[in-house]
Structure formats: C-alpha cells, structure tokens
Amino acid sequence: MGASHSHDPPKVETLFDQCFNEGIGVYSTVLSTSFLPEGYIVSNPTFSESQNWNFPDSSNPKSGRSPEKIFKLLQASTLRQRLLMLLLPTTVMPLLVASALGFLTTQRQAQTKALALLQDEGVLASDIATQFVEDEAKRIGLVGLSAEVSQGLQQANVIVAQEQLGQKTIEALEAEFADTKLLRPNPSLNQYLQSVATTEGLSEIFFTDSRGLNVAFSNPTSDFVQRDEEWWTAAQTNGFHTAVEFDDSAGVFGISFSGALINPTSGAFQGVMKLVVPAEIFDERLTALTELSLGGFQTVQLLDIRDTQEVYAFKTVDASGVNTGQNQEALGGTTITQIASILSEAVERPDASTESVQQAIQQQTNVTSLEVERRETSGNSDLSALFLHNNQYYNLTTVPGLDWVVSTSVDAATVNRAGFNLLGIFAGTTAVLGAAAIAVLIYLAQQLSTPLNTLTATAEQVTAGELDTRAQLSGTSEMKTLAHGFNQLLDRIQGLLQQQQQAADDQRIQRESLENEISVLMEEVGSAADGDLTVRAQLSAGDIGIVADLFNAIIENLRDTTIQVKESTEKVAQSLDSNEAEVRQLATQAESDVRSLQNMMMALEKMAGSIQSVADRAKQSSALTQDNYATVQVSSESMENTVASILNLRSTVAETAKKIKRLGESAQKISQAVSLIDEIALKTNLLAVNASVEASRAGELGQGFTAVAEQVGALAEQSARATKEIAQIVAAIQTETQEVVIAIETGTAQVVDSTQYVELTKQQLNNILTKSEEINALMEQISDSTVDQIQSSEAVNALMQQIADASKSRLERSMQMAQSIQETAQVSKNLQTSVESFKVETN
Amino acid sequence: MQMETPAERLRSLLPQVFAPQPKEGELFVKLQVVPQVIVSIPLVSIAEVSLVMASEITPIPNMPDSVLGLFNTKGYVFWLIDLAYFLGFSSTLSRVKSYEMVMVRAIPKQHSDDATPTTNSSEQLIGLAVHHIQGSFRMPASDIQTSDAGMKSRITSELLAYVDAYILNTQKPLPILNIEKMKTRLIELGQAT
Structure with a gap:
C-alpha cells in the first residue's frame, strides 16, 4: 500500500502526515476490527477519523471498504484468508513506518545541510x-x-x-x-x-x-x-x-x-x-x-x-x-x-x-x-x-x-x-521487502491451510454418503492425528450401520410369522363379526395364543351381556308403556299451573298500579305539608316580632309609671309650699290686726297707719284664700295622679299578661311546626315504603314471571319427555330386534 | 334720682299714713270661733294677737274645761281660754300644735266711756284661743244695733249671754262680744272651782 506513492508530494509535512496517518490508520483498523466489539468501533473517535483519511490510491482493495464488511469478511473467510488478513498488515505496516521515518529523518538532515x-x-x-x-x-x-x-x-x-x-x-x-x-x-x-x-x-x-x-x-x-x-x-x-x-x-x-x-x-x-x-x-x-x-x-x-x-x-x-x-x-x-x-x-x-x-x-x-x-x-x-x-x-x-x-x-x-532522491530508494526497498514478506506469508498460509482443506473436502465427501473414503495422512503432526481420528470415527460409523442392518432383517422375519398367525385367527373368529357369539378361537402357543384366549374370553362376556340386554330391553319396553300415561297427565297439570300463574301475575300488576297511586298521593300530601310548614315558620317569625314589640311597650309603660310617680311627688312638694304660704298669710293677718291695735292705741296719729294695717289684713286674707284654692288644685292633681298610677299599673299587668299569651301562642306555633315536621317525615316514610312496596311487588312479579317461565319450560319438558318416552319405546323396540339378531345359543 | 331720706320714701310709699283721711265708725275684729260661727270684738279691747305654740302653754289642773292653761308673754302671765268651748260649741282646738290667740283687755265698766285704754293694776288680760282670726274692719255706729228679739233666735244661749249688740250690714247679723261679761263669768268659774 505504501509502495503506491507514485507521485511526488510537494511538501515534506504532507508526505510525512500521509505516511504516518496511513500507518496508524491501517493499524487501528486491524485493531478495531479484530479485537474490539462492533459498538465500540462506531463510537471510537480514532476510527471515525480514519474514515476521513485520504488514501492516495483508490485502486487499493481495502481503501473503499467499510469496517463492517471487513469484519464480516474476517468472520466468514477461510483460514488462509484470515491468516493473510491478520498477518499481512502486521508485517507490512512496520516496514512502511520504518521506511517513512527513515526517509523523513534523512530528508531533514539533507535540508539542514542545504x-x-x-x-x-x-x-x-x-x-x-x-x-x-x-x-x-x-x-x-x-x-x-x-x-x-x-x-x-x-x-x-x-x-x-x-x-x-x-x-x-x-x-x-x-x-x-x-x-x-x-x-x-x-x-x-x-x-x-x-x-x-x-x-x-x-x-x-x-x-x-x-x-x-x-x-x-x-x-x-x-x-x-x-x-x-x-x-x-x-x-x-x-x-x-x-x-x-x-x-x-x-x-x-x-x-x-x-x-x-x-x-x-x-x-x-x-x-x-x-x-x-x-x-x-x-x-x-x-x-x-x-x-x-x-x-x-x-x-x-x-x-x-x-x-x-x-x-x-x-x-x-x-x-x-x-x-x-x-x-x-x-x-x-x-x-x-x-x-x-x-x-x-x-x-x-x-x-x-x-x-x-x-x-x-x-x-x-x-x-x-x-x-x-x-x-x-x-x-x-x-x-x-x-x-x-x-x-x-x-x-x-x-x-x-x-x-x-x-x-x-x-x-x-x-x-x-534535498534528499528527495532518497525517496525512490526507500520506496523501492519497502516494495521489495513487502513483496517478499507477502510471498512468504502466502506460502505459509498455503502450507497451513492445504491439509485442512483436504480434510474438509474428505469430510464433505463422507457427509455426502461415501463412507468408504478415508483421509490421507499428510501435513503436520497435528493434522495427521486429526486425519487418523477422523478415519477411526468413520470405521466406527460403518460398523454401527452394519449392526443396524442385521437387526432390521430379524425384525422382518418375526413380523411375517406373526402376520400368518393373525390371519389364521381372523378366519376362526370371522363369523363373530356377523353376530355369531358361539364361535371360539383355537388356542395355540405363542403370543397369538394369548390373543385367542383373550378373544374367547371377550366373546364369552359379550354373549352374557347380550343375554342381559335382551332381558332388560323387554323390561324397559313394558315400563315405558306404563309411564307414558302418567307423563301425559303431568303435562296437562303443568299447563293448568301456567295458566293460574299468569292470572296471579295480572293481579299483582294491578296491585303494583294501586301502590303507585298511593305513592303519588303520599308525595302530594308531603308537598302540602311542606307548604304548611313554611307558612307556620313565617307565622312563628311574625309572632316573635310581636313579642319583641310588646316587650318594648312594657318597658315604655314602666318608664311612664315612674314619671307619673315623680309627678305625684312634685305635687306633694307643691302642697308643702302652699301650707307654708298659708302660714305666712296667717301670720301676716295677725300682724295686720296687731298693727291696727297699735295704731288705734296711737289715737288720731295712728289713723293712717290703721288704714294700711287694714289693707295688709285684706291682702293676707286674699292670700289665704288663694292658698286654699291652690291646695285644692294640688289635691285634685294628686288624686288624678293616683288614678293614673293605678291605671298604668293595670296596663302593665295587662301587658305582662299579653306577653305571656303571645309566648304561649309562640310555643303552640312551635308545637305546630314540630307536628308538621313529624307529619312530613311520616309522609316521606309512607312515600319511601310505597316505593319499597313497588319494588317488592315488582320483585314478586319477576319471581312470578320466573315461576311461570319455569312451569312453561317444565310443561315443554314434560311434553318432550312424553315424546322421548315414546321415542325410547321405539328405540327399545329397535334394540329388541337388534339383540334378537345375536346368536347366543348353539343349536 | 334724688337721694331720699327713709322718711321721704315712707311718705311716698304709704301716703295714707302721713295724710290720714279721717274715717268714721268703730274698728272691730272678726273672730271665727268654729267654722260656722263668726263673732266680732271691738279693736280697742284687743291688746295683741299672736300665734301661740301649744308647748308654750302651761296647763293648770283643777280648772274648768274651757281654760287651756297659763301663758307668759312680754312680762304678763294670763289665762288662755278656748273660746269655742267657753261659748258652748264643740271645740276644734284639741290636738293642734299652735293656737291663734287674741289677748283682750278686760276694761272695767266705769271706764268704758273712756276712749283711751290704760294699763293700770285693775286691768286684766285674758287670752282667747280661736279657730281663726279673720281680720279687722271698720263699722259706722249706725249699723250697730242693740239686741232685739229677732236676733236672739239665731244664736246659742251661751253666746247670747255675752252679746250686747249686732252688726247689721253684713250677710247675717254679726254679734259683738262683751268682754266684761266674759270676765265676770270667768271669775265666777274660777271661784266655783
């Protein structure tokens, strides 16, 4: 892969980065695909970076391949492929890294030198x-x-x-x-x-x-x-x-x-x-x-x-x-x-x-x-x-x-x-060494995998059925041991197969003899199928003999049973005849039951209707009582108001009485003052008389004074008269005041009485209230109980309905029973004829 | 206003006192003996009228029922007589706190013509307790009539014994008591007891 740098990279750094990154990239790819779980690969940042690496040569078989594919390849490929996949990078990569580092170092030196x-x-x-x-x-x-x-x-x-x-x-x-x-x-x-x-x-x-x-x-x-x-x-x-x-x-x-x-x-x-x-x-x-x-x-x-x-x-x-x-x-x-x-x-x-x-x-x-x-x-x-x-x-x-x-x-x-001419040398060396390593590895892989492949081919042949095939003892000592073990395994399997064949043959012979015996037995007892229970199988030695014996016993039992069935069937037929009439009677009775039940149900429904009307009335009464209750409540409230106003009146009257008493006291005081004035008038009069006396004693000189004294005396007399009148008036006032006080006392007593009467009325109203509440409760109870009655009558009705249904179904069932009994009689007759067909006694 | 002397003020207030109009007739005082009976006595015979508290009267035992007791005033001690009882009426004066009393002077007969009363040793003072002293009045002599037959029937016999004359111009004839007769009677009563 490193040998594919055919172009001249313009910069040292770029070249270095590429070489370095590729080296690490390949290494990390191998690492991650070989030893790490798949989930980890996806989340590994180093790995995700590796996807962005710019591989210079797109013709590289690995460069475009996703890690999943490589992983699958590793999983599924042959031993040779897996060896190559693992060993090639391991060998070539250090070579590349060493070359790149060497080249870079040399180039740096050359630059420094320049x-x-x-x-x-x-x-x-x-x-x-x-x-x-x-x-x-x-x-x-x-x-x-x-x-x-x-x-x-x-x-x-x-x-x-x-x-x-x-x-x-x-x-x-x-x-x-x-x-x-x-x-x-x-x-x-x-x-x-x-x-x-x-x-x-x-x-x-x-x-x-x-x-x-x-x-x-x-x-x-x-x-x-x-x-x-x-x-x-x-x-x-x-x-x-x-x-x-x-x-x-x-x-x-x-x-x-x-x-x-x-x-x-x-x-x-x-x-x-x-x-x-x-x-x-x-x-x-x-x-x-x-x-x-x-x-x-x-x-x-x-x-x-x-x-x-x-x-x-x-x-x-x-x-x-x-x-x-x-x-x-x-x-x-x-x-x-x-x-x-x-x-x-x-x-x-x-x-x-x-x-x-x-x-x-x-x-x-x-x-x-x-x-x-x-x-x-x-x-x-x-x-x-x-x-x-x-x-x-x-x-x-x-x-x-x-x-x-x-x-x-x-x-x-x-x-x-400078020093770039060294690149060719380094590249060439790497290429040659890499090629040599690859060749060696391929040869090694070949050597390792060939005996295994041969053995695998042999195993496939054996699986296909060619059991005579044997593996060649070649390759390494482990391979030879493996081939020897495989051959022994094949020998054992062949032996077992032969034994199985022998056993199958034996079984076939046994089965044939058994079939013969069974056919004999079938012939002997064949007529039993037609109802002849008198036949017997011939007893013989062996398993079939036991079967024949058993069969004989069964036939014997069957014969006894048939005899019993015959007898019972006859009895059944007789009893059925007698029962039929009773069943019919029963059905008729059931019918009449149903009818009376229906009548009863109608009566019950009427009763429910009348209960409903009672409930309605009770509800109406309850409403009326409710109204009454409300009215009484209002009356009670107004009565309370009346009591309150009467009490007010009472206190007012009491205050008035007090004031009038005070008026009487004042009159008393006036009377006292008047008596004082009266006394003064008396004394004045006496004084006037004395004055006259003294004046007369004075003779002529006293005449003027005597006149004055006379006038004073007259005045005194007038005041005495006036005081008398006042005294009379005061006395009249006192008398009237007394009368008013008495009247007020009477009024107070009357107010007290009326208060008591009002209290009494209030209590009575409360009583009415309580009574009306009770009436209301009673009415509600009546209403509730009528509801209960309705419910119970409905329940009774439902029960009656159920009973009616039940008796109806009973009627139907008795009908069915009658019919069944008839059918049973028929069946029993059929049974009788069927049983007749069995031959139970030898002629 | 000019400053006036008390004499001037009195003169302006009571002109009658300083400019007396000579009046005719004799002065009398009306006494209500009991509420129904009124008598009169001449003013000249009266020494004084006053109110006497009952506690001031000292009752004297063994005296006639008409005598209330001794009374002391202004240096004089004299008898107090219930006039109503004395004149034969049922008295109204029992159980009162005070009495209206007229102190009369019993003037001897011979001196009755003298107008000026004197207070000599012969003068005798008598207290008359009455129901009520009504006051003085002036009566001309023409209206005074000596006793006649018509009048006698209207008053009691006890009263008749002390009455000499009557005043006529009132609603009913007002008897005038003779103090001397009453004194004489009193002395008789005193000697009798």
Missing part, C-alpha cells in the same frame, strides 16, 4: 570578499612604500611648498593644472604606475599628495584636485576606503580602493593612493567559489551598502556564472536590502546582540524562519541572517570591515527537494 551550505557559501563569499579587499589594501601599502612613490611624494611636497599651492582654491588649482592634471608630470613615475597596473590587472592607479593634488597616475584622471572627493577624505580619515563604481577615467566598471600613504618612519600622512580593480578580477575568485560549492541552485549576490537608504547589488553569481553590472536588482527586493542595511548597521556595534537584531528585523519585515548569528573570526566579527522570504531561503552575511553584504539565496523548493 541551509548550512547556504550559510557556508555566504561566509565563504564574505571571506573571499574580505580577502580580496585585504589583498588590495596590501597592494596599496606595497606600491605606496615603493621608492618611486616616496620620491614623487617628497617632490610634490617640495613643489607645493615652493609654489605655495596650499593657499590656492580648488578652482584655481584646477585651472592652473588643467593641461597635465599632475602637479609635476613625471613620466617615469607614471610609467611605473602603468606597469604596476598592467601586471596586476588594475584598470587604474594614481596617488595624490597630502593636499589631494595628483602626483602621478597610470591613466589621466578627470580632476586634478582630489581632496574634495569622498573617497579621498574617507581614506584620509579611516586609512582605507572601497567603493564600487563606474570609473570614468578608466572607463570600466570596477571596484575602487583608496588608501592613505603613511610615512613608515615618521608615521605622517603623506597622501592617498587610489587603485581601481576591474570587477572581472573579483569575478574570477567568486567563480572558484561557484565551482567549489554551489550546488547549482544557489545564487550569491554582493550588496554594497552605501548608506542605510541606498543598497545596490553589483555582483550576482549563479549557476550560469558571474554577472557583473552596475544596476542590478537585489534579489528579494526591498526586504532583502532592508535586512542588509540593518545587519550592516548592527555589525558596527559589537554590543548589539543577535536577539535585538532579530527583533529589529521581525519588526520591520515579515520574513519567517529567521535566525541571526554573529561570528567572530580573527578580530573581525560578522553578522549573518538566515530566513525564508517569498519561497526563497536567504542568507545575508556582512563582510568584515566593509559595507558589503553577501546575499546567498536558494529556492525553498530546492531545499525541500
């Missing part, structure tokens, strides 16, 4: 560039130390001092030396420089004095004063400078190197020498690198970092060779140039850690699989970054001491493909 190679190439290229630059710096130092150059510089210093050129401006100097472009043309020195350029393959070499004025050159330069050039100032300051440029004067594209010329003895700055190396020279070294290690896929690019903003590629090396140009595109675009400038900037700062650089790169770009590494080599340090960008693996390595960055790149597919 990436390491990429890094190595970067480092190598960097080293080459460094070497190249160092060589050129050494060359500048060598040339600068030569006697000719030293002389030229000394002369130049002298000339500058003599002509006071130091004070002149650059424009003035340019104008002054426009013809020669040299401070003092020195053909021999120029010649020397030309020879150096020719021998060393340089496109140009010249040097200036300490003020940047041209001293000598191999080729004429475009300017005379160089101190305004960038390279000059850089070389003066740093001692060394490189640049990639298109040299106008040389007319070639090259790499320029400029270095400060130092007096070896004094160490003073004497001037700057610049030489331009054609790019082709550098190409030669890089080509060596290409031949050395480029696997044919990598591309090496040299990037010059002029400043952080400007990066450009000047050299590209790939399988096709070295390509040098001024305006080459940096592979990978701005991302690469960004990272290159970050690295170039970071390598200058030894304190910058790889982590911070890595962080800076990740912040600014979106490259993946980034690894930044710092490498220390002989005092120099460089930074290298390995990352994946646009399906290309890039390795950027800085060149120590220069603003160059070496970019090596390789297609990610190429890296992934």
Whole structure:
C-alpha cells in the first residue's frame, strides 16, 4: 500500500502526515476490527477519523471498504484468508513506518545541510570578499612604500611648498593644472604606475599628495584636485576606503580602493593612493567559489551598502556564472536590502546582540524562519541572517570591515527537494521487502491451510454418503492425528450401520410369522363379526395364543351381556308403556299451573298500579305539608316580632309609671309650699290686726297707719284664700295622679299578661311546626315504603314471571319427555330386534 | 334720682299714713270661733294677737274645761281660754300644735266711756284661743244695733249671754262680744272651782 506513492508530494509535512496517518490508520483498523466489539468501533473517535483519511490510491482493495464488511469478511473467510488478513498488515505496516521515518529523518538532515551550505557559501563569499579587499589594501601599502612613490611624494611636497599651492582654491588649482592634471608630470613615475597596473590587472592607479593634488597616475584622471572627493577624505580619515563604481577615467566598471600613504618612519600622512580593480578580477575568485560549492541552485549576490537608504547589488553569481553590472536588482527586493542595511548597521556595534537584531528585523519585515548569528573570526566579527522570504531561503552575511553584504539565496523548493532522491530508494526497498514478506506469508498460509482443506473436502465427501473414503495422512503432526481420528470415527460409523442392518432383517422375519398367525385367527373368529357369539378361537402357543384366549374370553362376556340386554330391553319396553300415561297427565297439570300463574301475575300488576297511586298521593300530601310548614315558620317569625314589640311597650309603660310617680311627688312638694304660704298669710293677718291695735292705741296719729294695717289684713286674707284654692288644685292633681298610677299599673299587668299569651301562642306555633315536621317525615316514610312496596311487588312479579317461565319450560319438558318416552319405546323396540339378531345359543 | 331720706320714701310709699283721711265708725275684729260661727270684738279691747305654740302653754289642773292653761308673754302671765268651748260649741282646738290667740283687755265698766285704754293694776288680760282670726274692719255706729228679739233666735244661749249688740250690714247679723261679761263669768268659774 505504501509502495503506491507514485507521485511526488510537494511538501515534506504532507508526505510525512500521509505516511504516518496511513500507518496508524491501517493499524487501528486491524485493531478495531479484530479485537474490539462492533459498538465500540462506531463510537471510537480514532476510527471515525480514519474514515476521513485520504488514501492516495483508490485502486487499493481495502481503501473503499467499510469496517463492517471487513469484519464480516474476517468472520466468514477461510483460514488462509484470515491468516493473510491478520498477518499481512502486521508485517507490512512496520516496514512502511520504518521506511517513512527513515526517509523523513534523512530528508531533514539533507535540508539542514542545504541551509548550512547556504550559510557556508555566504561566509565563504564574505571571506573571499574580505580577502580580496585585504589583498588590495596590501597592494596599496606595497606600491605606496615603493621608492618611486616616496620620491614623487617628497617632490610634490617640495613643489607645493615652493609654489605655495596650499593657499590656492580648488578652482584655481584646477585651472592652473588643467593641461597635465599632475602637479609635476613625471613620466617615469607614471610609467611605473602603468606597469604596476598592467601586471596586476588594475584598470587604474594614481596617488595624490597630502593636499589631494595628483602626483602621478597610470591613466589621466578627470580632476586634478582630489581632496574634495569622498573617497579621498574617507581614506584620509579611516586609512582605507572601497567603493564600487563606474570609473570614468578608466572607463570600466570596477571596484575602487583608496588608501592613505603613511610615512613608515615618521608615521605622517603623506597622501592617498587610489587603485581601481576591474570587477572581472573579483569575478574570477567568486567563480572558484561557484565551482567549489554551489550546488547549482544557489545564487550569491554582493550588496554594497552605501548608506542605510541606498543598497545596490553589483555582483550576482549563479549557476550560469558571474554577472557583473552596475544596476542590478537585489534579489528579494526591498526586504532583502532592508535586512542588509540593518545587519550592516548592527555589525558596527559589537554590543548589539543577535536577539535585538532579530527583533529589529521581525519588526520591520515579515520574513519567517529567521535566525541571526554573529561570528567572530580573527578580530573581525560578522553578522549573518538566515530566513525564508517569498519561497526563497536567504542568507545575508556582512563582510568584515566593509559595507558589503553577501546575499546567498536558494529556492525553498530546492531545499525541500534535498534528499528527495532518497525517496525512490526507500520506496523501492519497502516494495521489495513487502513483496517478499507477502510471498512468504502466502506460502505459509498455503502450507497451513492445504491439509485442512483436504480434510474438509474428505469430510464433505463422507457427509455426502461415501463412507468408504478415508483421509490421507499428510501435513503436520497435528493434522495427521486429526486425519487418523477422523478415519477411526468413520470405521466406527460403518460398523454401527452394519449392526443396524442385521437387526432390521430379524425384525422382518418375526413380523411375517406373526402376520400368518393373525390371519389364521381372523378366519376362526370371522363369523363373530356377523353376530355369531358361539364361535371360539383355537388356542395355540405363542403370543397369538394369548390373543385367542383373550378373544374367547371377550366373546364369552359379550354373549352374557347380550343375554342381559335382551332381558332388560323387554323390561324397559313394558315400563315405558306404563309411564307414558302418567307423563301425559303431568303435562296437562303443568299447563293448568301456567295458566293460574299468569292470572296471579295480572293481579299483582294491578296491585303494583294501586301502590303507585298511593305513592303519588303520599308525595302530594308531603308537598302540602311542606307548604304548611313554611307558612307556620313565617307565622312563628311574625309572632316573635310581636313579642319583641310588646316587650318594648312594657318597658315604655314602666318608664311612664315612674314619671307619673315623680309627678305625684312634685305635687306633694307643691302642697308643702302652699301650707307654708298659708302660714305666712296667717301670720301676716295677725300682724295686720296687731298693727291696727297699735295704731288705734296711737289715737288720731295712728289713723293712717290703721288704714294700711287694714289693707295688709285684706291682702293676707286674699292670700289665704288663694292658698286654699291652690291646695285644692294640688289635691285634685294628686288624686288624678293616683288614678293614673293605678291605671298604668293595670296596663302593665295587662301587658305582662299579653306577653305571656303571645309566648304561649309562640310555643303552640312551635308545637305546630314540630307536628308538621313529624307529619312530613311520616309522609316521606309512607312515600319511601310505597316505593319499597313497588319494588317488592315488582320483585314478586319477576319471581312470578320466573315461576311461570319455569312451569312453561317444565310443561315443554314434560311434553318432550312424553315424546322421548315414546321415542325410547321405539328405540327399545329397535334394540329388541337388534339383540334378537345375536346368536347366543348353539343349536 | 334724688337721694331720699327713709322718711321721704315712707311718705311716698304709704301716703295714707302721713295724710290720714279721717274715717268714721268703730274698728272691730272678726273672730271665727268654729267654722260656722263668726263673732266680732271691738279693736280697742284687743291688746295683741299672736300665734301661740301649744308647748308654750302651761296647763293648770283643777280648772274648768274651757281654760287651756297659763301663758307668759312680754312680762304678763294670763289665762288662755278656748273660746269655742267657753261659748258652748264643740271645740276644734284639741290636738293642734299652735293656737291663734287674741289677748283682750278686760276694761272695767266705769271706764268704758273712756276712749283711751290704760294699763293700770285693775286691768286684766285674758287670752282667747280661736279657730281663726279673720281680720279687722271698720263699722259706722249706725249699723250697730242693740239686741232685739229677732236676733236672739239665731244664736246659742251661751253666746247670747255675752252679746250686747249686732252688726247689721253684713250677710247675717254679726254679734259683738262683751268682754266684761266674759270676765265676770270667768271669775265666777274660777271661784266655783
């Protein structure tokens, strides 16, 4: 199954996953189908995942098969099939897994190696560039130390001092030396420089004095004063400078190197020498690198970092060779140039850690699989970054001491493909080993199953009836034992069959003799069937003899019975004749019973009707009593009201009596007051008389007073009269009051009496109420009892009906009985004639 | 209102007292002896009338039935006589708490012409208990008639013994008692016992 990977999977992970998943998938399938219950299989998540696996080859016989089918196959197949089903996966699967793992491990190693190679190439290229630059710096130092150059510089210093050129401006100097472009043309020195350029393959070499004025050159330069050039100032300051440029004067594209010329003895700055190396020279070294290690896929690019903003590629090396140009595109675009400038900037700062650089790169770009590494080599340090960008693996390595960055790149597919050629080997090995294992297994299965198959075929033959067949003793020792046991079993069965045959024959002979005897017996006693009970069977020895004896006994008994039956039948016939008349009489009587019962029933129904009417009347009376009861209740209530009002009246009368008594008391008081007034009047009268007496005694003077006294006396007399009248009136009032009191007392007594009468009436009404309730209860009882009576009369009626029915049915039965008796008489006559046919006595 | 002196006020209230109209006739007092019998006596013979509580009278044993007892007032002690009993009527005064009493002066005969009574040693006071003292009245002398035959038949014999004259202009002739005769009779009665 694993051998069927015929196509090239594009990704390592996919391949690995497939191999792994298939391996596990097959394993779990075997597991689940062989050892686990069916229900568990369905709910097993591992198993359900296995249904989603994408088997690469649909022609695989197992791939489309559902687990149930496999299970059935396992259940139903032959031993050979089952062996193969179980053993094949068990053998092939580890092989596949081992192959896949081996392949994957190898491929990983190959990839790592490829990436390491990429890094190595970067480092190598960097080293080459460094070497190249160092060589050129050494060359500048060598040339600068030569006697000719030293002389030229000394002369130049002298000339500058003599002509006071130091004070002149650059424009003035340019104008002054426009013809020669040299401070003092020195053909021999120029010649020397030309020879150096020719021998060393340089496109140009010249040097200036300490003020940047041209001293000598191999080729004429475009300017005379160089101190305004960038390279000059850089070389003066740093001692060394490189640049990639298109040299106008040389007319070639090259790499320029400029270095400060130092007096070896004094160490003073004497001037700057610049030489331009054609790019082709550098190409030669890089080509060596290409031949050395480029696997044919990598591309090496040299990037010059002029400043952080400007990066450009000047050299590209790939399988096709070295390509040098001024305006080459940096592979990978701005991302690469960004990272290159970050690295170039970071390598200058030894304190910058790889982590911070890595962080800076990740912040600014979106490259993946980034690894930044710092490498220390002989005092120099460089930074290298390995990352994946646009399906290309890039390795950027800085060149120590220069603003160059070496970019090596390789297609990610190429890296992934590394070690992929091993796949064929692994696949082939697996296929061969798998085929061998399968062959061995098939042979083994064959070996195991063939003797069993043979034995099975033999057993089937035996089952079909060929008992003479015997199994061959072949195969393993177990198989031989099995075959031997089988053969013995067959022998036993054959023996048993023969015994059975013998027994069957014996039985047949016995049966024939028995049949003969029975036919003799049948002939002898045949006439018994016709009613001749006088025949006897001949007694003989054996079983039939016993039967004959038994038969004789039966015939004898039968004869006796027949005789008895004959006698009884006669008796029955006689008694039947006599009974018939009685039965008829009985039937007649039953008929009359039924009629009288019907009459009785009618009378009962009438009675029930009259009871019903009594019940109705009782119900009516009950209703009337109910009404009466209600009326009496209402009367009782009004009577109670009357009692209440009478009681009120009583209390009112009592209050009136009290008030009148009080009136009497008041009259008494008036009477007392009147007697007081009477007394006063009496005294006044006496006083008046005394006054008159005294006045008369006074004589003439007292006459006026006497008149007054007389008037007072008259007044007293009037008051006495008035008091008398009042006393009379009061007495009259008192008398009348007394009378009223008596009348009220009488009234009170009458009220009390009437209250009592009303109470009495109320009690009587209550009595009436109780009585009417009793009447009502009685009426209801009457009603209930009439209902009971109706029910009982109905029950009586039903009973009568039952009796009538019963007597009717009795009548019918007596009729039937009479008929039956007649029939019985007939039957008995028939029986008599039948019994007559039996012959019981020998003539 | 002008401030008046008590005398001025009395004068305005009782003009008769200060401007007396001279009246003719003699003053008499009517006494009801029993409810049916009324007699009169001259005012001049009366010393005083008053109410006397029965407890104030001291009964004296061995005296005639008409004498109720001794009575003391204003420094005088005198006899109290039941007039009704004395005049021969059945008395109504038994079992009363108080008596209406007329204290009369028994004026000697010779002094009967003198109009001014005197209180000398010869003067005798007698208390007459009556049923009721009716009051005084003035009667001109023309209406007073001395006893005649017609009158005698209308009064009892006991009464007749003390009556000298009658007043006529009333509904029925009113006898006038003679106090002296009564005194004399009383003395006789006192001596008899």
